[in-house]
Amino acid sequence: MTNINKEEGGLSEEQKRALDRMIERLISYYYRHPAEFMDALERLRELDKRIKTRLYSEALLSLTEKEFKAFNFIRSELQRGHSPSVREVAKAIGLTSSRSGARAIKILVEKGILRRTSNLNGRIRLQIYGHESC
Numbered sequence: 628m629t630n631i632n633k634e635e636g637g638l639s640e641e642q643k644r645a646l647d648r649m650i651e652r653l654i655s656y657y658y659r660h661p662a663e664f665m666d667a668l669e670r671l672r673e674l675d676k677r678i679k680t681r682l683y684s685e686a687l688l689s690l691t692e693k694e695f696k697a698f699n700f701i702r703s704e705l706q707r708g709h710s711p712s713v714r715e716v717a718k719a720i721g722l723t724s725s726r727s728g729a730r731a732i733k734i735l736v737e738k739g740i741l742r743r744t745s746n747l748n749g750r751i752r753l754q755i756y757g758h759e760s761c
Contacts, residue, residue: 682739683739683740686738686739686740687740689738690735690738690740693720693721693722693731694731694734694735694738696719696720696721697716697719697720697728697731697732697735698735698740698741700715700716700719700720701716701732701735701741713725713728713729713732714728715728716728716731716732717729717731
């Protein structure tokens with residue numbers, strides 16, 4: 628398997644052609660065997676859920692005490708329907724600067740535990756077991 632060409636930010640021409648051939652074969656198989664295709668697709672979806680659950684669990688186990696406090700605070704705030712600010716996260720874990728709160732959030736995002744929404748004044752969206760909440 629060839630790697631994605633990171634310099635161009637996408638797939639090489641060879642990879643694009645291979646992907647096109649694979650898509651054509653999948654479509655052809657779907658039209659010839661729709662029941663088997665849908666069964667295989669459902670098994671892939673279930674496998675995807677199990678993989679995401681395991682990766683998420685491993686990420687949670689790798690958290691430090693402060694990271695786990697930040698995670699718990701953000702989760703509880705989101706469950707109440709409130710998206711906490713960076714300053715609120717910092718205060719909740721016993722830090723005084725917003726920069727420290729931002730660092731804790733950044734670590735949680737890098738570990739795949741949190742996902743930030745874009746252009747919403749720093750609001751945070753929590754990712755749980757591959758599904759979004761709030």
